Amino acid sequence: MKQSEIAVVGGGIIGSAIAYYLAKAGFQVDVLEAGEVGSGSTQAAAGMLGAHSEYKEFGTSLYPFARSSQKLYEEAEAAIRSLTGIDIERRTGGLLKLVFKEEERARLLELCSLEGVTWLDHASLTDKTPGLAESVLGAVHMEEDVHVTPAIACNGFRSAAQVLGAEIHTYTRVEKIGKEAGHYQLQTSKGKWQAERVVIASGVWSNSILEQTGLGSSIFPVKGECIAVTNTQAPLRCSLFHDQHYIVPRNNNELIIGATKVENDWTTEPTLGGIQTVMEKARQMLPGIDEMPFRRSWAGLRPQTFDGKPLIGEHPEMKGLFIAAGHQRNGILLAPATGKMIADLLSGNDVSEEWKEAFRVDRPYSNEE
Ligand code: FAD
Numbered sequence: 001m002k003q004s005e006i007a008v009v010g011g012g013i014i015g016s017a018i019a020y021y022l023a024k025a026g027f028q029v030d031v032l033e034a035g036e037v038g039s040g041s042t043q044a045a046a047g048m049l050g051a052h053s054e055y056k057e058f059g060t061s062l063y064p065f066a067r068s069s070q071k072l073y074e075e076a077e078a079a080i081r082s083l084t085g086i087d088i089e090r091r092t093g094g095l096l097k098l099v100f101k102e103e104e105r106a107r108l109l110e111l112c113s114l115e116g117v118t119w120l121d122h123a124s125l126t127d128k129t130p131g132l133a134e135s136v137l138g139a140v141h142m143e144e145d146v147h148v149t150p151a152i153a154c155n156g157f158r159s160a161a162q163v164l165g166a167e168i169h170t171y172t173r174v175e176k177i178g179k180e181a182g183h184y185q186l187q188t189s190k191g192k193w194q195a196e197r198v199v200i201a202s203g204v205w206s207n208s209i210l211e212q213t214g215l216g217s218s219i220f221p222v223k224g225e226c227i228a229v230t231n232t233q234a235p236l237r238c239s240l241f242h243d244q245h246y247i248v249p250r251n252n253n254e255l256i257i258g259a260t261k262v263e264n265d266w267t268t269e270p271t272l273g274g275i276q277t278v279m280e281k282a283r284q285m286l287p288g289i290d291e292m293p294f295r296r297s298w299a300g301l302r303p304q305t306f307d308g309k310p311l312i313g314e315h316p317e318m319k320g321l322f323i324a325a326g327h328q329r330n331g332i333l334l335a336p337a338t339g340k341m342i343a344d345l346l347s348g349n350d351v352s353e354e355w356k357e358a359f360r361v362d363r364p365y366s367n368e369e
Helices: 013-024 062-084 102-113 122-128 150-163 207-212 272-285 287-291 328-347 353-358
Strands: 002-009 029-032 095-099 117-121 138-142 167-169 174-180 183-188 191-200 219-230 239-242 245-249 254-258 294-305 311-314 321-325
Touching: 002 013, 002 183, 013 029, 013 150, 013 191, 013 321, 013 328, 029 150, 029 191, 062 150, 062 328, 062 353, 095 102, 102 117, 102 138, 117 122, 122 138, 150 167, 150 328, 174 207, 219 272, 219 328, 239 272, 245 272, 254 272, 272 287, 294 328, 311 328, 321 328
Parallel strands: 002 029, 002 191, 029 167, 095 239, 191 321
Antiparallel strands: 095 138, 117 138, 174 183, 183 191, 219 254, 219 294, 239 245, 245 254, 311 321
């Protein structure tokens, strides 16, 4: 039987960031991943770190948590580069939340009281972003809502964790979890595993393990479809965002265009209807997109929870069993803060009581955020 001090179940961006922060804190970590690292929802993501663009409420627990994660990315980027040589492609430039109607402007202007958020009118916008639709009235520029390339960031956390001593076991699916003589026993596709402590970070697939521990089925999929084109026009320095849709520029000159929102759909193939929807939204923002060569399309599943907040914390009855899942459309953004929170909880370090309560894994169902 193989043995670990800490077994992390799932090697997406959340499991990889957890492995990194745990290894950095000196724990002996094994990541058990059913397929390849980053092959789940993580590889489908656009990679925006949208602490300002994603949330509507700024006085709640999620916004400060997201901001702390945005800031941790600065440190993580440097640490990953120095440990592994990997550049996670954290691009500056920020994000433009576009405004097409007066009522949108009134709502978005309120955001300008937040740090790093400013209003740009049409004239200053078109200087910054040539090719933008004439009908755009202006935009709120969110300077710190930068982006990374998700698969590379995940690989960066994984590789940095390995340099710090973590071991990664791919094609090792955890099928059953139990506890005997004070140790967790995991039945995996590659045999039995024993661990002193376990962290479930299996994204949208976490329910099958959570149900075995008496926690309900609190995570469900929200499918998102995307396309990529080659940018043959002026380089885009900022991501463009409107009405939950976006265009994100990559270092390789691709523009990532996304994404639809289809609840409770477990399929991972894009539909023609989905592609048409994202194309229409992209055309409204950047009409020249019609002329750009099509590269590929894909779909992924966002791990959604009933109240919009992730589940991060210890199981209420099974001591030493931790959960970090349900990051919905913001798992790339929230990965460093989640990894650090889990490492702090396991190390016995102080963790914000507000975050512990907000992300409690057995919290009652509600829709407050
Ligand atoms: P995953 O990446 O799915 O990782 C879970 C891993 O667990 C998988 O690799 C899986 O193989 C493994 N696993 C499952 N079951 C088991 C088991 N029993 N045993 C072992 N391993 C198991 N977020 C942002 O912050 N910014 C964005 O711009 C953004 N854009 C997105 C766009 C789209 C179209 C989609 C679909 C999502 C987007 N997201 C974005 C959300 C983000 O992708 C997710 O929140 C994030 O990837 C979740 O990471 P995870 O590690 O929890 O899950």
